Amino acid sequence: MSAMGALRKLQSFCAVACELDYCWAWSDACCIDKHSSAEVQETIGSMFAWYRQSALTIVYLSDVPDIGAFGTTEWFRHGWTLQELLAPERILFYTRNWSLYKNLTSSNHKADVAVLKELEMATGIESWFLTNFFSGLDDARSRLQWASSRRTTQPEDITYSLFGIFNLHLPILYGESAEDSLGRLLAEIMSRSGDISVLDWIGEVSPFHSCFPAHITSFQMLPLPPPQP
Known part of the structure; x- marks a missing residue:
């Protein structure tokens, strides 16, 4: 997005917030x-809590026309x-022209059955x-599967974007490989929870550890059901 486009987006975002009586x-x-590594570390560690505690999260879908559906949006x-x-807890989606x-x-798309x-x-x-989510280590394999088809500009960011979802505070080490960042996350999940479902994957072996995958895409398959006693 160009600088002018980013400015217009910010202005429209503030206008919508103002119309909804937020100061x-x-x-x-x-x-x-983003030039301060300390601020980036703090922000990534806090962002989930900020969204959870927000009065409202406004989502702008630049590729969704006013009369379109958002099923294929890049968001x-x-x-x-x-x-x-x-x-x-409250979220509203806005289309290309900033229409609800x-x-x-x-007042909350998560409370609308059709949108949900x-x-x-x-x-x-x-x-x-979608309506009852809490950060933590529960359902770890499912959480990895939700992220497995998503992408980020920096390869290691796909792992860092999950720290808040798992409520883990690990060092942000830009420049490390995507394999190492994912390996650190999986090792921490197993260390803290003992959840071996994160070993349920198909794909290339990671150089970080042979029990872990090299890429998060290896979790795209649905998790296997737990063995019956």
């Missing part, structure tokens, strides 16, 4: 000093947007998780 708004596009393909979807999605009057069904179809995430 303050936070945007990750301009409120993070659902980005790594960082997974926590933006799961963490907030489908012109619905709901669309979200479930678009993301593969059950509606129960």
Whole structure:
């Protein structure tokens, strides 16, 4: 996005927040000093909590026309947007021209049954998780599967985008390989929870550890059911 396009997006975002009677708004596009490693570390460690505690999360879908459906929007393909979807208790989606999605009057799209069904179809995430999600180590294999088809500009960011979802605070080491960042995450999950379901994957072996996959795409298959006693 051009600088002018980013400015227009920010102005429209603030205008919508103002129309909804909010006096303050936070945007990750301009409120993070990405030149400060300390601020980046703090932000990534706190972002899930910020979204959870927000009065409202406003999502702009630049590729969804006013009369279109959002099932194929790129927003659902980005790594960082997974926590933006799961963490907030209240969320509103806006289309290309900053119209409320489908012109619905709901104050929370997560409370709209029809939109919730669309979200479930678009993301593969059950509606129960969309409305009742808590960060932590439960359902670790499912959480990895939700992220497995998403992508980020920096390869290691696909792992860092999951730290808040798992409520883990690990060092942010830009420049490390994607294999190492994923390996650190999986090792921490197993160390803290003993959950061996994260070993349920198909794909290339990681140089970090032979029990782990090299890429998060290896979790795209649905998790196997636990063995019966």
